[in-house]
Amino acid sequence: MPEPHASVAHQFDDAGQQYQASHLGMWTFLITEIMFFGGLFTLFAVYVSAYGEAFAEGSKHLDLILGTTNTAILIGSSLTMAMAVRSAQLGRRNGQLLFLSLTLLLGLAFLGIKAVEYTHKFEQHLVPGPNFSFPSPVARNVQLFFSFYFAMTGMHALHMVVGVVLLTILIVQAWRGRYTADYFTPVEVSGLYWHFVDIVWIFLFPLLYLVARHA
Amino acid sequence: MTQHVVPTRLYVQIFGALLALTALTVLVSFFDLGGGRLHYANAVAALTIAVTKATLVMLYFMHVRWSSRLTWVFVGAGLFWLLILVVLTLSDVFTRHWIPALPPWGLTSLQ
Numbered sequence: 001m002p003e004p005h006a007s008v009a010h011q012f013d014d015a016g017q018q019y020q021a022s023h024l025g026m027w028t029f030l031i032t033e034i035m036f037f038g039g040l041f042t043l044f045a046v047y048v049s050a051y052g053e054a055f056a057e058g059s060k061h062l063d064l065i066l067g068t069t070n071t072a073i074l075i076g077s078s079l080t081m082a083m084a085v086r087s088a089q090l091g092r093r094n095g096q097l098l099f100l101s102l103t104l105l106l107g108l109a110f111l112g113i114k115a116v117e118y119t120h121k122f123e124q125h126l127v128p129g130p131n132f133s134f135p136s137p138v139a140r141n142v143q144l145f146f147s148f149y150f151a152m153t154g155m156h157a158l159h160m161v162v163g164v165v166l167l168t169i170l171i172v173q174a175w176r177g178r179y180t181a182d183y184f185t186p187v188e189v190s191g192l193y194w195h196f197v198d199i200v201w202i203f204l205f206p207l208l209y210l211v212a213r214h215a
Numbered sequence: 216m217t218q219h220v221v222p223t224r225l226y227v228q229i230f231g232a233l234l235a236l237t238a239l240t241v242l243v244s245f246f247d248l249g250g251g252r253l254h255y256a257n258a259v260a261a262l263t264i265a266v267t268k269a270t271l272v273m274l275y276f277m278h279v280r281w282s283s284r285l286t287w288v289f290v291g292a293g294l295f296w297l298l299i300l301v302v303l304t305l306s307d308v309f310t311r312h313w314i315p316a317l318p319p320w321g322l323t324s325l326q
């Protein structure tokens with residue numbers, strides 16, 4: 001284990017080349033993710049242009065306080081994730097453990113608040129399906145808004161769950177002292193993933209929670 | 216291995232800017248900036264702030280600012296393709312009002 005380049009796989013010349021390959025691989029994956037969420041966002045734009053009033057009515061039934069809190073939590077988790085990568089770059093094991101754990105806690109807090117929001121929607125009969133009820137002549141279009149809401153925030157939450165699993169693995173490995181200033185690629189590329197999930201929420205929040213809030 | 220280590224102070228500043236922009240986008244949403252039935256001005260304001268936040272996250276938290284040229288090409292190509300997806304689709308949808316592609320089925324279905 002203590003020999004210098006034990007963590008370089010045999011197909012790479014050195015740690016630098018291995019790092020670059022992993023880095024580009026992660027970005028390529030994130031680009032496919034951008035296209036995936038981009039499709040959802042485009043579809044949302046098309047339907048909000050067709051059913052603007054109904055979507056505004058639906059949007060007003062989302063909890064602005066919880067949504068804003070979750071936005072702040074996720075931005076905070078991006079800061080702690082960036083600090084975790086920095087600790088890894090500097091080979092500081094305690095820093096890695098502290099900041100990875102904080103990121104994990106903030107991620108779980110986000111998912112907890114999301115669960116509370118979903119529960120409210122079930123109680124208020126705002127979940128699309130046979131139990132959906134909304135006192136409005138455009139109720140079916142409002143139901144379409146909530147279909148978008150659950151599809152988009154649900155896909156985002158699923159990505160958060162994957163991120164939580166990644167963080168758990170990172171914490172265990174950091175505990176074992178796997179990451180040093182010479183080798184921290186898993187921390188770096190997991191960080192890229194986590195920040196990407198943050199960016200998706202940065203767009204979801206204004207589109208779902210703030211659309212026509214003033215009307 | 217050469218790696219750019221970003222000072223903690225810069226990370227905290229970016230974090231502060233992101234929180235401030237979040238507060239701004241919530242604040243702006245309470246005002247009617249005009250733009251007719253669909254409130255285009257509000258949508259433009261919200262999206263401008265979101266793009267600014269996303270850019271800050273990518274450049275600093277995701278280290279794109281200090282990444283290799285090859286990374287820039289990958290990221291740029293991804294965003295360009297996203298632009299094709301969004302712009303071509305929306306320019307089609309928004310300029311074909313004579314085709315009833317999206318009937319108000321919520322209204323008719325209640326009858």
